[in-house]
Amino acid sequence: MIDRYPLGIQTIAKLFGLEGKRLEEHYVRHLSDFMSWQAREHAPDWLLFPENVGPYLSIDETSLSQGELYTVVTNKQANGRKGALVAIVKGVRSDQIIQILKKIPRRKRYMVEEVTLDLAATMERIVIRSFPRAKLVSDRFHVQQLATDAVQQLRIEHRWQAIDQENLEIELAKELHKEYVPDLLENGDTPKQLLARSRYLLFKDETAWTPAQRQRAEILFRIYPDLEKAYRMSRNLSHIFSSTKEKELGYTRLAQWYDQVEKAGIKAFSSLRRTIQNHYITILNYFDNRSTNASAESFNAKIKALRSQFRGVKNVDFFMYRLMKIYA
Known part of the structure; x- marks a missing residue:
């Protein structure tokens, strides 16, 4: 019965009015096959489920405890339920992960048609070496996040x-034995406050701004026109991904956007421009099936939820066992 619940044993015990510690110990030693589980010896380092390989996969990294990273491969067609977990491997070093993934039979690996991933070069290398016939699709949301980060960096x-500037004015007022009176903008913000309070509106499309955010944005863009230019470029990139249906049109629009960024000369966007240049093909592959890595992010959230139910991962092999029972 316990294996049907994606919860920690302590939580299940509370639901049924039982003592959590005793139930967990009884489950580990008697109710489950954990003690005789064949994969138990290597579970803290890797788990592999070749039977869950499908034509559409996602690959991402997640943290189990204390910042310890694991690389996770999931089957999109399982929709985050049983059969979703293909592999979970400790670390992010490509050679180690490739070595584990190559334990999957060649026939299974060659049936993979598409893998979505982030913009990390190590992830690309893992996919190319492990699933040779798969098309790589860079996640559009990672690309958009870089654009948003560039806007925030400029802010x-x-x-x-x-x-x-405010500190200089305060020091000058002290030297002149005068009271410092900050300059207030028409909405009551000081320049420092204006920039601090504009953080959230720069994440949103202007159609979602509140009246107060709209007023603040008008003042912000009047004083800092380069910030408006950066914001517009960020939103334009988002609109390209959300509104473009055909790959050829996506190619044209991304090329035009790339030229605009180059001409704008905003330093914060230089890394983004190089990233798009280096991943142009895999970014364009998004427009074939409009595939994203959202399923991987969702699965990572499930792992974190299970981890919180465990109140942290003290026993890694048992945590992996529960993960296997629920999602593999």
Whole structure:
């Protein structure tokens, strides 16, 4: 019965009015086959389920405890339920992960048609070596996140400048034995406050701004026109992914957007421009099936939820056993 619940043993014990510690110990030693589980010896390092391989996979990394990273491969067609987990391997070193994934029979690995992944070069190498016939699709949300990060980086740069300017004015007022009175903008913000309070509106499309955010944005963009230019470029990139249906059109629109970024000369966008240049083909592959790595992110959330039910992962092999029972 316990194996049907994606919960920690302590939580299940509470649901049924039982003592958690005793139920967990009884489950480990008697109710389950954990003690005779064949994969128990290597479970903390890797688990592999070749029977769950499908034509559409996702690969991502997640943390189990204390920042310890694991690489997770999932089958999209399982929709995060039983049969979703294909592999979970300790670490993110490509050679080690490839070695484990190559334990999957060649016939199974060659049937994989598409793998979604983030923009990490190590992940690309893992997929190319492990699933040779698969098409790589870079996750659009990772690309968009880089654009958003570039906008926020520019905002933070302006904020530090505003803080420095305010400190100079305070020091000058002290030297002149005068009271420091900050300059207030028409919405009541100081320049420093304006930049701090604009953080969230820069994450959103302008159609979702509240009246107060709209007023703040108008002031912000008037004072910092480069920030408006960066924001517009970030939103334009998002609109390309959300509104483009055909790959050829996506190619054209991304090329035009790339030229705009190059001409804008905003330093914060230089890393994004190089990233798109280096991953252009795999980013464009998104427009074939509009595939994203959302399923991998969702599965990572399930792992974190299970981890929280365990109140942390103290016994890694038992945690892996529960993960196997629920999702493999």
